[in-house]
Amino acid sequence: MAGKREVGEFPLKVTNVTKSYGSFTAVNDLSFAVRRGEIYGFLGQNGAGKTTTLRMIMDIVPPTSGEVNVLGATRPRTVKHQVGYLPEERGLYRKMKARDTIAYFARLKGVPAGKARARGEQLLEEFGLGEFSKSKIETLSKGMAQKVQLLSVIAHEPDLIILDEPFSGLDPVNQKVLETMILNLRDQGRTIVFSTHVMEHAERLCDRFLMIRKGKKVFEGTLDAARGMEQPTLILQTPDDPLPLLDVPGVVDILAQDKGRYRLVIEDDADRQAILAFALNNNIRILFFGQEERSLHDIFFRLAGAEEVQSA
Numbered sequence: 001m002a003g004k005r006e007v008g009e010f011p012l013k014v015t016n017v018t019k020s021y022g023s024f025t026a027v028n029d030l031s032f033a034v035r036r037g038e039i040y041g042f043l044g045q046n047g048a049g050k051t052t053t054l055r056m057i058m059d060i061v062p063p064t065s066g067e068v069n070v071l072g073a074t075r076p077r078t079v080k081h082q083v084g085y086l087p088e089e090r091g092l093y094r095k096m097k098a099r100d101t102i103a104y105f106a107r108l109k110g111v112p113a114g115k116a117r118a119r120g121e122q123l124l125e126e127f128g129l130g131e132f133s134k135s136k137i138e139t140l141s142k143g144m145a146q147k148v149q150l151l152s153v154i155a156h157e158p159d160l161i162i163l164d165e166p167f168s169g170l171d172p173v174n175q176k177v178l179e180t181m182i183l184n185l186r187d188q189g190r191t192i193v194f195s196t197h198v199m200e201h202a203e204r205l206c207d208r209f210l211m212i213r214k215g216k217k218v219f220e221g222t223l224d225a226a227r228g229m230e231q232p233t234l235i236l237q238t239p240d241d242p243l244p245l246l247d248v249p250g251v252v253d254i255l256a257q258d259k260g261r262y263r264l265v266i267e268d269d270a271d272r273q274a275i276l277a278f279a280l281n282n283n284i285r286i287l288f289f290g291q292e293e294r295s296l297h298d299i300f301f302r303l304a305g306a307e308e309v310q311s312a
């Protein structure tokens, strides 16, 4: 196992990394840094370049140019044992028992045999698979096998955990279990990076996230920062015509939705009280009035270009 390195604030740094396959650029001059102890979401639609980037981080494919720094090492291969990595393609030895599978991966990462086996038992128990400890992988459901694989990734207690689409293939109950597991790992001081195209997981879990589109970064930061980039909107529900509200300073546009609901696009510093007062003074009856909290899903659609897929 490699000796301890000075990792500093960022256990993972990607600097100006590009990956080309022939004339196709899968990852294009990408830079980002993951802070110690955070949950970092890696978001992008299918084919955006998430897996390619994670494979470069894990030294499975070399970057065409640029630099990856993992736990202080510019040759990620040398610190592989200190990282837990769940690849996109899942696969376990079908004939191996669940406990032995976890122990096997822990041993590969330098954990002594006895401790590795105990860790296998303990993790299976902790995550509701205790009774399947001695079951062969081939007898487990797909979701259960995936859970075993996830436990194999964390069995050697790595500081940096990288999970490629960890939620795919899990039912909602086990997705929740995995969310809790990720939060617990963060609370223990681990750093977790996971890729997903399901915004709800990212919204609930991530301290910060990166959005990429066609291999390029379109956003890196917190959810609040992403929301701050959106023009604020108010939701108004009324049986009356709301268009006179366009006369109020700061109201930019009024978009009709369903059932008498309207979205009022406003300027950042628009006076919300003045808008409401104008409505009341002009006999626009208010059934609902409130600021819209943009979801990560909406932001993703705009930033990550998902509308292109929709209209394709």
Ligand SMILES: Nc1ncnc2c1ncn2[C@@H]1O[C@H](COP(=O)(O)OP(=O)(O)OP(=O)(O)O)[C@@H](O)[C@H]1O
Residues within 6 Å of the ligand: 021, 024, 026, 044, 045, 046, 047, 048, 049, 050, 051, 052, 053, 088, 197
């Ligand atoms: N070995 C390869 N040879 C040629 N093109 C590749 C290769 N690996 C990936 N690509 C291309 O690079 C692009 C990015 O793929 P990647 O798997 O990184 O996307 P992703 O964001 O992980 O998508 P998904 O969510 O579908 O897994 C895709 O267009 C893919 O076809």
